[in-house]
Amino acid sequence: MTIGDPLLGVLLDGRYRVEQRIAVGGMSTVYRGTDTRLDRAVALKVMHPSLAGDADFTARFIREAKAVARLAHPNVVNVLDQGADPRAVFMAMEYVPGRTLRDLLRDRGALSVRAALDVLEPVLAALGAAHRAGLVHRDVKPENVLITDNGLVKVADFGLVRIMGAADSSTTAATEAGQLLGTVSYLAPEQISQNAPADQRVDVYAAGILLYEMLTGAKPHTGENAAQVMYRHLHEDVPAPSRTAPAVGRELDALVAAATARDPQARPWDAVELLAAVQRVRRTLPAAQLDAEPPASGRPTPQFGPGEATAVISAPSGLERTSVLDVPPELLPPIRPVDENLPPRRRRAARGRSRSRTPLIWSAVVLVVVLLVGGVTYTLSSAVYATVPSVLGQSRQQAVTVLDKQGLHGTFSEQFSESVQAGQVISTDPGVGAKVRKSDAVKVVVSRGPERVPVPQVTSRPLAEASKALTDARLTAGTTTEQFSDSVPKGAVISTDPAAGTALAPNSPVALTVSKGMHPVPDVSGMSRDDAAKALQDAGFTPQIAGLLPFGKVTEQSPAAGTPRPQGSTVTITISLF
Incomplete structure (x- = not known):
């Protein structure tokens, strides 16, 4: 398309370098070029050489540049400059990829x-x-x-x-x-x-x-x-x-x-x-x-x-x-010709009427x-665009009224907020002060208040299962402690803190107490009567002593050491001299 184009590589008016021909119109050709003074891409619209010598077309071309240059609008291609040199009459415009x-x-x-x-x-x-x-x-x-x-x-x-x-x-x-x-x-x-x-x-x-x-x-x-x-x-x-x-x-x-x-x-x-x-x-x-x-x-x-x-x-x-x-x-x-039978003065008036009105x-x-x-x-701008007003902190109905006064309308959605009261506007898109077309809706977000989720019931459930239930409820498993339990199987949750049903903010931690199972009977063999009794009591068992000797050592115990038993169970110990 650009082979043999004499303008390629030319520097127009000592400033605009012609680089690539990209479009051909009925009266001009458009090139992509570079403004060497400001180092930016421009579009160069060059009048066809066959028309450049025509005063009417040249005047029209210059008039276009002047007219568009005064239209500062985002939807009009901006004219940046207009000029002429021995090779071309041209205008430099915004380059629009x-x-x-x-x-x-x-x-x-x-x-x-x-x-x-x-x-x-x-x-x-x-x-x-x-x-x-x-x-x-x-x-x-x-x-x-x-x-x-x-x-x-x-x-x-x-x-x-x-x-x-x-x-x-x-x-x-x-x-x-x-x-x-x-x-x-x-x-x-x-x-x-x-x-x-x-x-x-x-x-x-x-x-x-x-x-x-x-x-x-x-x-x-x-x-x-x-x-x-x-x-x-x-x-x-x-x-x-x-x-x-x-x-x-x-x-x-x-x-x-x-x-x-x-x-x-x-x-x-x-x-x-x-x-x-x-x-x-x-x-x-x-x-x-x-x-x-x-x-x-x-x-x-x-x-x-x-x-x-x-x-x-x-x-x-x-x-x-x-x-x-x-x-x-x-x-x-x-075409209605002028009546030549009219008196000369009226003929001149008929021919010159439009010319006489031209200055006026x-x-x-x-x-x-x-x-x-x-x-x-x-x-x-007032007919097509409006400025987004501030409706932050207002109720939905108030926001509708304020937007309507600006010629705007909103689409409303709700969102939880820890800081904005329920029913009040959190934000708008576009934001306050932005220019928006009146045909486009302003997205308005209204607060639902702080979001709260209840702690699920996870007692008696295995620790892994309880942790997943908390995650599914959008909470997190917090610290875990262990405790013996006569009623909850080992490895299962005994209780939560806070308790089940308590409303918490999402991702709040919930502490878990996990069962270690029933208490094992302590080993008291070889202990004195008093020491063995105290050890059993400390472990939550009730000692029962077989034999009447006030002295000696424990030689037997039942249940055997390590046997899991509920707290309060009786453990029998036998005291012997040998």
Whole structure:
């Protein structure tokens, strides 16, 4: 793709080194490069040499750079610089590694409703920022929607951007009558018929086509050539996407129908209004509908790898490339010539009426743009985003009320807490002060109070079995002591501390007393009468002496030494002189 490209390795404007050609559009080529001054990757959009000598195209190119440079929005590809040298007219832009929405649709076909809305909402947020700043994109299509490696969606290529209401040689989208610039599959009817200026609602129309294509995996209007497609835009409504993808539902059919109405007056006024409608519909859709798999017919076999995307990506089909299109005469409105029979003064007035209004229009536009630019950030952010308020320590109902005042809604879950009282909010995700889209739920965790588990009953159970029972109850076996027992078998648990049934925090230790079995009879043979009696008593036995001699040694004992016997049992000892 890059063999023989004369710009490869060139240092533009003494600063930007051209390294790799990555995309070709109808009016420009995009290269990956390096800003040698700041040592960072950039995308370099270079106007085609055949157009660089055209003053109108050069002015359009520079206007794009200036227009996008003032759109500070996370979903718009940032313009960093613009320049020219003897070899090229170019602009340096943010480099966006990832791929285009066109790549995604080629690989996956139709998307689920949730995935389609996840892409559409940031696209509308970006277009809304442009519209509220008085700018119209005029070339919204999957090739100009970039999806970064971490899932961020960005709108690129404002190459056909224009200021609303401004006089422009391309107001009719062409350099001369009967021609227009754009991508035919996404052109609004008024762009084709040229019977009205292209305002922000042409972007709304293209966004509706974009939504249809994401939901169905196909464009609504197709044809063998551009003229056929343009005719269908003018004379046929976009079909309901549910005809192809039944899981889409009537709510999204209505959204597509509103956005793609052939009469621009019937569409949402701008992308901000459409975004609000999308978010309202999204809140009403159940999870099963949002995540329903699209029909298999909308999932083609992948033909292209994801590659990398930058500010402009071209498609192989001629119908997908931004280009100068010839509009068939039968699609154009009739031209009303000036009546030459009018008096000269009226003829001049008829010819010059639009020119006489131009300074006034420009003055009004400049004033409106200045006012809009100052308030666009606040207006758009308040319409699309909100700041997560502090609801920590509040009850669930209080949290619902506070979130609702910010235009947010929460999904609630419960969690045990040793420090937060039951029923009060422990945390939110995103955290307090974070910016969040109003369509996204704030995850709110409410305290269930401290968690407690009861000590299980493990007496008379073997030590190993008792330890496992404690582990299963989310407690731990603590210190173990041994003790003789007349009733508990050797090696079994006699008691626990705390006792069974006591409520403890998880992982608390429980002390165990384990039976050593019954007491063995001590060996008292050879002892004196008094010593033997004391030894037996100390061991818990009752001595019984056979013989009346007050002196002598123990010669016999019964039971024998070492025999296990219950405490209190009688042990008989025999005293003999020999």
